[in-house]
Amino acid sequence: MRAFAAILWKDLLVEWRGRDRLAAMGVFALLVVTVLFFAAPPGPLPSQREHLPGLLWVAVVFASVLGLNRSFALELENDALSALALAPVDRGWVFLGKAMASLVVLLVVQALTSLVFALFFDVDLASVAGRYALVAFLGALGLSSIGTLFAAMAVRTSYREVMLPLLLLPLLLPVVLGAVRATAGLLDGEGLLFEPLQLLLVSDGVYLIISFLGFEYVLDE
């Protein structure tokens, strides 16, 4: 438990002092939104409204891949990753520390992206802010948990940056679809839909368990 707090604190402190991961992810998310917007069929804004939740989440997923890669690339310097593996604590706590630090960074990026999104596309996120925050949190939790597990693997392969999305994206579908559907429900004024929320909650639970147990086997000296 103390290992968890120590790693979380360390990662957040490094991030706070450098703020490079945050900047890279934020700019990248905005770029993705811009590119995807122009890639969508042209037309007045209302006709594109149904694509907006998907657009938002695709940007978040891509940005999170960037951040997760960085989270472990950091540990390669001075071979800190080996030190983490050698630490006489349960590796599950090491996982939780890394995952929660990524979660916090991702949440900040999401907040910024959502804000810009709401302004650019004239989306009324403010009226559903609380419920949207819950959906965003659940989506980010799923992303950072299984993402942390796979980033720890990908960083040890020869094609680091390439490997993470290949591993992550096929398994991420439940969380992404759940989050997109839930966001769409909120924007359409249908309120918080039960089914997407259920899918998000169950996926988060499954991902957390897989990652907590699996992390034991992906850290090595």
Add this chain to the structure above:
Amino acid sequence: MSDATLPSQTSLAGTSSLLQRTTGALCLLLAAVWAIAVVQAPVDRVQGIVQKILYVHPPCAFAAYLGFAMTAFYGALYLWKGDERHDQRARAAAGVGVLFATLLLLTGPLWAKGTWGKWWSWDLRLTLTLLLYLVYVSYLLLRSFTEGSERAARFAAVYGIAGLMVIPLNYFAIDLAGGRSIHPENLERGSLGAGMSLPFWLGVAVAIVAYVHLWLRRTEVEHLRGLLAAREATMAHRDDPGGASWDS
């Protein structure tokens, strides 16, 4: 290091086991009977000749899913017991599973074009199969991009198990997204036309036996590769006792 610890010469020689030969012969025999049965089976009144893909397409699905289930099973066994042979079995199962899934995804569109009029549909089952295919292709990529066989084995085992566990979630996700299902449901008893069930089940038998045969052979190849790598490491150690073996 004494020679006794080296794998002996004979263990690397061709060792087609009795089981391999039996399954190989059985597969050929079944395939011959199956081919005759497929030719003899009546032509579908509505779909015409294209319907004969029925005798190839679903059997490939049986073999592919068997391969992916075995990948996860032997991966878990490897993590539990730490025995290298379980990893070789998992790896072989993934390779052969991907082979059958490729056949599945090639024969499916042919049939779809003939009956639905389009090559692909974002149907629940199709999407799920495609995702599963991508998971196990990524599994093979992960293996080939990871240095150190022990590390690759561990990573792959974790990924293979995660891939299998996410299948039900993916199922609900695609269902929720409204993947309209136009793919026929699982064949129920009696849903096959007269004269079609014999070639169909023969096809399933051929696919399963072919899978087992290829899996056995592939496992042996992986085993021999392991022995070869061990021998090379020993040789390198002998030439340069100081280094080399340290970080391998």
